[in-house]
Each structure stands twice: as structure tokens, then as C-alpha cells.
Amino acid sequence: MSATFDFIIVGGGTAGCLLAHRLSHASAQPSVLLVEAGSKPEGEYLRAQSHRYSPVALRPDLDHGFTSTPQKELNQRSIVYTRGKGLGGSSILNFAVYLYGSAEDYDRWAGLVGDDSWAWEHARQSFQAIENYDFEAASQFPHLANPDPKLHGKNGSVKVCLPPALEDDIVPTMEALIKHGEKVNLDMNSGDPMGIGLFPSSYSKDGRTTSATAHLVDPPSNLTIWTGSPVHRLTFDGTKVVGIETAHGRNASSSKEVVLCGGAIDTPKILLLNGIGPAAELERLGIDVVKDLAGVGKALHDHVMTFLCAEVDSKHNNRYAFESNEKGMKEAEELWKRNQTGDLALYHSCLWGGFLKLPGFENWPEYKALDQGLQDFLARERTPTYEFIGNCLQWPPGTKLPEGSSYITTIAFVMNPQSQGSVTLASQNPDDKPIIELGYLEHPYDRRVLREAIRETWTKVYDNPEVKKHFKSRLCGPEDLSDEKIEAFMKDATTTVWHANGSVVMGKKDDPRGCVDSDLRVYGVEGLRVADVSVCPLTTNNHTQATAYLVGQKAAEKLITEYGLDSGSAAKL
Structure with missing residues (x-):
């Protein structure tokens, strides 16, 4: 038997839970089905601030278990590609940073599409509609954070805040960098991310906010949720999608639309399995072609990074x-x-860092070889070249230190990566994991940015006199800051922070790589949209949790408007 719903949302992740909430709460009360492969997450390590990094390592039951192909620029290392499995998706497992990125990202996005x-x-x-921003904590350190209430939302469901207390070393380390010339950014989500500042996060005094805890508490009667239900098949009437079938043979029909919210890995996988993608690839696997769409699974982009860690004396932290x-x-x-207080609410409750330009990057041959439009974008004042983060977890994890020692860990990131990867099928069997080719550091611009970002981060933080006086040894980093040693380190240490995007990219109708239009409709297929970060036409200068929420919010806005779901005269559907 097949139940019929107005809308079916495939994937209960960051964007999917928000979209389900918005549609089901529209005044027309459409019937909505949310289908999620995983369970409702429960148990240890999921809430406390100090467990910011724990679910990735300690809750493999909430991970899809993907691994990349060997990466030729990384000494043939394969990268574990963690993706959240369960209601909330990757908002269960991520590092909870909540940054919009640059205003320039979204203006370029609009121009591209x-x-x-x-x-x-x-x-x-749209960001304001998503968030419930807590401004109280920022009053404790106004010289480091002073977000403008007019620029942030208070009525959304995603709780966003800065912590009410900071670990001992954060303020003196930030002040040391400011003393040596770094510009402080009092509101990293103003549209101008440049400078160093405290990063807001999707935590509150109650702990981690996931998209499920934000959007699926007390769901209305017109919202149905299926868990433990991976979607393998789309149901077609010609080239129109009219429903779905789960791995266990459970069926549902849609009277209006199916929206894929599986993320940058699973959304292209579902499309390809169902005959939407490059025809030659599909035919080789014996999959009937419904729509020859060359861009599906291509143009995968990601932020790459390396950890840098040093042993310091315990006077530092x-x-x-x-x-x-x-x-x-x-x-x-x-x-x-007992009451959500104490050291688990303090340690790792705050990340700080900077979005910065690399000196002289405009003169690099790697920059000059880029398309002129891209050069112009990268040269804008509010477009960073790289990011660094302070106050991260010990690296390598589990390193034993002597009494009287502690550690300081930073991360250096490439912003605006140019290397591209892909998501392809291993076979026509839906149970087989997809082939994930990340293409890390294959573009010379990315290699140059990461090399210089590592050097700059080490110099700014570890060679700063206020930090250096506590320095004891290098735990993770290049042997020295020469090009040769940094590049060798990059091959051994470069990894991901799981910001994959762009594999079902949004583009204009004449864009050969475009898979969806700016209203998120899949080209050439009726009744099907995509609403997750796979649609991003560029990698935003942030941590992509906020971008995923934005895509879900935009999808809701567009569907509600198109179907008149919140108009004053909207009849119940």
C-alpha cells in the first residue's frame, strides 16, 4: 500500500528537518513525509559542549561510514568522510561552528545563478528567520565580541550563542595577536568575516542544537516521519517523480513534489541510481537513463585543512x-x-580564529592563472584567502603529555578551493557505497594557499611572544617553515572538515554543469527538487552548517510562495 502526501522530503538532515518544519507549519497544513535512513539519536556524547568533537569518534552508529578513494596529492591516503546518519544529519556530528560566510559569497552566488x-x-x-541568537554572553568580553542585535534573529528555532565563560588561554592569546596587528572582528556574522574573533556556535546553555532538536519537537499531525528508511528508488510517471520506495519496500506517493535533502554525497547517489546523471556513466552500469544531466556527481568541492599542535606548559592552559x-x-x-553546568560546559565551548588575506597573493602565478571573474571575487575586501582556528582538540588525539604540560591546537584552512572531486556509483546496487573522489590539492592554487596558510598560522600563534614563552615542543606541524618541509607535511597531514558541496550544482539553464535551477528544481525532471549543500555553486567562506540551513530555508520560502501555502486565503490541502 502506498500512502500519499503533498510533499516528500528525502533526508532528515540539517536542511531536511528545517524544510519539514516550515512546510508542515504553513497555514495550508500540507501533508509532509520526512524519510530518514537513520534513527532518532539518543545516548552519550551528543549534547555537552566539551563533547564538541566526541560524536565523530565515539558514535559510529550515527555515521554513514564513507571513505574516499586514495588521494594522489596526499601520499595516496584515503580520507574517512563522516556524514551524519539519523534525524539531524551532520548537525549531530559537526563541530557546531555557526558562521554565515561573506556577503560576497551570496552576491556571487546570485550572479552565477x-x-x-x-x-x-x-x-x-533568511538567516535571521533560522536563528535564535543569545546576546547575553557577549557582554562578558565586549572587546572581543559585540554582535549587533539588529543583524541577527531571535525568533528562529536554531539556538546560536557565544559561551558565557571562556577557557583561561583564549582571551590572552587573542589579545596577544591583536597586540601584534591583527584586526578584531566583533561580529563574525555581519557579512564581513575578516579579522579574528570568537566564533558563534549552535550551542546554548542546554547543549548542542541539532536540526532535529530545533525543528522536530512536537511535530504537527500533518508531518509524518519515517526513520530507518533509506530511500533507494524514485517512482516515475514518465519523467515526473511521483513518489519514493525505501530499501525495505515501503512506498509513498507525492501529489506535489519530492525534495532530496541527502547532502553532497547521498543526493547525487540517489539521482544516479534513478537514471538522472551523465548518460554514458549510467549506461555502463546498466541503469536506464531518465535524464542525461552531465553535472550530477561532478564539481564536488570541499575545504581542506591541517591541524597544528604544540605542547605548552600548564601556565598557558x-x-x-x-x-x-x-x-x-x-x-x-x-x-x-544534573544541571548542564561545570567543566563539560566550559572546555571546548568556544572556538575562535580568523578569516584573513595572505600577503601578496595577487602576485602569485597560481592566482593570475585563474579566471578573471574569480580573480576579481578573490580580491574583494570581504573575501578571505584562508581561515585559521584556535582552541581545537589535541592532535594527534590521545597523545600523552608529562605532568605540567598541556597543548594548544590550531587549524589552517584553504578558503575558496579550486580542486574538484566527484561522486559516482560503484554499481547499480543501492546498498553499495558510492565512489568518492575528493581531488584534494590537485589545483595549484589550493596547494599554494594551504602552504602559506600553514606558515602564517604557525607564525601568528606559536611564534607570538606571549605564546612562545610557554612553548615546549611541536606535536603536529612541519619540521620547519621552509616550502619544502611544509609541502611534505601537507601530503602527510592534509584532511577534511567535511564541508563537501556542489555535487548537484545550481546553475543557469545554459550552464553545462548545472543540475538544478535557482528554485532548486532538477532540470528536465518534473516534481523533483534538491535542497542541501550539493546545490552550492561556490564553497562559502564559513563552516557549511549555516549554509545547509540557509538552503533548507530558501527551499521552504520558494515552495510556500509557489504553492500559496501561507497566503491569507490558502485553503487546507
Whole structure:
């Protein structure tokens, strides 16, 4: 038997949960089905701030278990590609950074797709509708953070905040960098990310916010949720999608649309399995072609990064003393469970860092070889070349330090990566994992940016006199700051922060790589849209959690408007 719904949303991740909430709460009360491959996440490591990094390592049951092909620029290393499995998707497992990116990202996005609704002026309003921003904590350190209430939302469901207290080393380290010339950014989400600042996160005093905890509490009667239901098949009437079939043979029909929210890996996989993608690839696997769409699974982009870590004396911070004290950790866990306070609410509750330009990048041959339009974008004042983060987890994890020692960890990122990868099928069997080719550092511009970003980050942080006086040894980093040693380190240490996007890219109708239009409709297929970061026509200068929420919000806005779901005269469907 096949139940019929107005809308079917495939994927209960960051964008999917938000979209399900928005559609099901529209005044017309459309019937909505949300279908998720995983479960409703419960158990340990999912809420406390100090467990910011724990679910990735300690909850493999909430991960799809993807691994990339060997990467030729990374000494043939394969990269574990974690993707959240369960209601909330990757918002269960991510590092909870909540950054919009640059206004320039969204203005370029709008220009690339020919639709001003994606421009910064409108994207900012959508961000405001998503978030419930807590401004109280910022008053504790106004010289480091002073977000403008007029620029942020208070009525959304995603709780966003800065922590009410900072670990001992954050303020002095940031002040040391400011003293040596770094510009402080009091509101990293103003549309201008440049400078160093405190990063807001999707935490609150109650702990981590996921898209499920934000959007699926007390769902209305017109919202149906299926968990444990991977979608393998789309149901067609000609070239129109009219429903779905799960791996276990459960069927549902849609009277209006199916929206794929599977993310940058699973959305192209579903499309390809169902005959939407490059015809030659599909035919080789014996898959009937429904729509020859060359861009599906191509143009995969991602931020790449390396950890840098040093042993410091415990006068700089006592983080290691806390993390290596088994009794203290148990006491902290008990206090957190009792009233969400204590050391689990303090340690790793805040990341700080910077979005910066690399000096003289305009003179690099790697930059001059880029398309002129891209050069112009990269040269804009609000477009960073790289990002660094401070106050990260110990690297390598589990490194034993002597009494009286602790650690300081930073990350250097490539912004605006030019290397491209792909998502393709291993076979026509839906149970087979896709082939993920990341293409890391294959573009010379990315290699140059990462090399210089590592050098700049090490120099700014570890060679700063206020930090250097506590320095004891290098735990993770190049042997020295020569080009040769940094490049060797890059091959051994470069990895991902899981910001894959662009594999079902949004583009104009005449764009050969375009898969969806600016209203998220799949080209040449009726009744089917995509609403996740696979549609991004560029990699935004942020951590892409906020971008995923934005795409879900935009999809809701467009569908509600198109179907008149919130008009004053809207009849119940």
C-alpha cells in the first residue's frame, strides 16, 4: 500500500528537518513525509559542549561510514568522510561552528545563478528567520565580541550563542595577536568575516542544537516521519517523480513534489541510481537513463585543512589536566547531567580564529592563472584567502603529555578551493557505497594557499611572544617553515572538515554543469527538487552548517510562495 502526501522530503538532515518544519507549519497544513535512513539519536556524547568533537569518534552508529578513494596529492591516503546518519544529519556530528560566510559569497552566488533571491540582502533575512541568537554572553568580553542585535534573529528555532565563560588561554592569546596587528572582528556574522574573533556556535546553555532538536519537537499531525528508511528508488510517471520506495519496500506517493535533502554525497547517489546523471556513466552500469544531466556527481568541492599542535606548559592552559583526569571527568559528567553546568560546559565551548588575506597573493602565478571573474571575487575586501582556528582538540588525539604540560591546537584552512572531486556509483546496487573522489590539492592554487596558510598560522600563534614563552615542543606541524618541509607535511597531514558541496550544482539553464535551477528544481525532471549543500555553486567562506540551513530555508520560502501555502486565503490541502 502506498500512502500519499503533498510533499516528500528525502533526508532528515540539517536542511531536511528545517524544510519539514516550515512546510508542515504553513497555514495550508500540507501533508509532509520526512524519510530518514537513520534513527532518532539518543545516548552519550551528543549534547555537552566539551563533547564538541566526541560524536565523530565515539558514535559510529550515527555515521554513514564513507571513505574516499586514495588521494594522489596526499601520499595516496584515503580520507574517512563522516556524514551524519539519523534525524539531524551532520548537525549531530559537526563541530557546531555557526558562521554565515561573506556577503560576497551570496552576491556571487546570485550572479552565477541569475537570481537575486540568493544575494546577501535576501540571504541575511533568511538567516535571521533560522536563528535564535543569545546576546547575553557577549557582554562578558565586549572587546572581543559585540554582535549587533539588529543583524541577527531571535525568533528562529536554531539556538546560536557565544559561551558565557571562556577557557583561561583564549582571551590572552587573542589579545596577544591583536597586540601584534591583527584586526578584531566583533561580529563574525555581519557579512564581513575578516579579522579574528570568537566564533558563534549552535550551542546554548542546554547543549548542542541539532536540526532535529530545533525543528522536530512536537511535530504537527500533518508531518509524518519515517526513520530507518533509506530511500533507494524514485517512482516515475514518465519523467515526473511521483513518489519514493525505501530499501525495505515501503512506498509513498507525492501529489506535489519530492525534495532530496541527502547532502553532497547521498543526493547525487540517489539521482544516479534513478537514471538522472551523465548518460554514458549510467549506461555502463546498466541503469536506464531518465535524464542525461552531465553535472550530477561532478564539481564536488570541499575545504581542506591541517591541524597544528604544540605542547605548552600548564601556565598557558590546564585543558590537558582536565581531560586526562578520569575522576574529574566523571564528576564533570555528573554535574552536566544534573544541571548542564561545570567543566563539560566550559572546555571546548568556544572556538575562535580568523578569516584573513595572505600577503601578496595577487602576485602569485597560481592566482593570475585563474579566471578573471574569480580573480576579481578573490580580491574583494570581504573575501578571505584562508581561515585559521584556535582552541581545537589535541592532535594527534590521545597523545600523552608529562605532568605540567598541556597543548594548544590550531587549524589552517584553504578558503575558496579550486580542486574538484566527484561522486559516482560503484554499481547499480543501492546498498553499495558510492565512489568518492575528493581531488584534494590537485589545483595549484589550493596547494599554494594551504602552504602559506600553514606558515602564517604557525607564525601568528606559536611564534607570538606571549605564546612562545610557554612553548615546549611541536606535536603536529612541519619540521620547519621552509616550502619544502611544509609541502611534505601537507601530503602527510592534509584532511577534511567535511564541508563537501556542489555535487548537484545550481546553475543557469545554459550552464553545462548545472543540475538544478535557482528554485532548486532538477532540470528536465518534473516534481523533483534538491535542497542541501550539493546545490552550492561556490564553497562559502564559513563552516557549511549555516549554509545547509540557509538552503533548507530558501527551499521552504520558494515552495510556500509557489504553492500559496501561507497566503491569507490558502485553503487546507
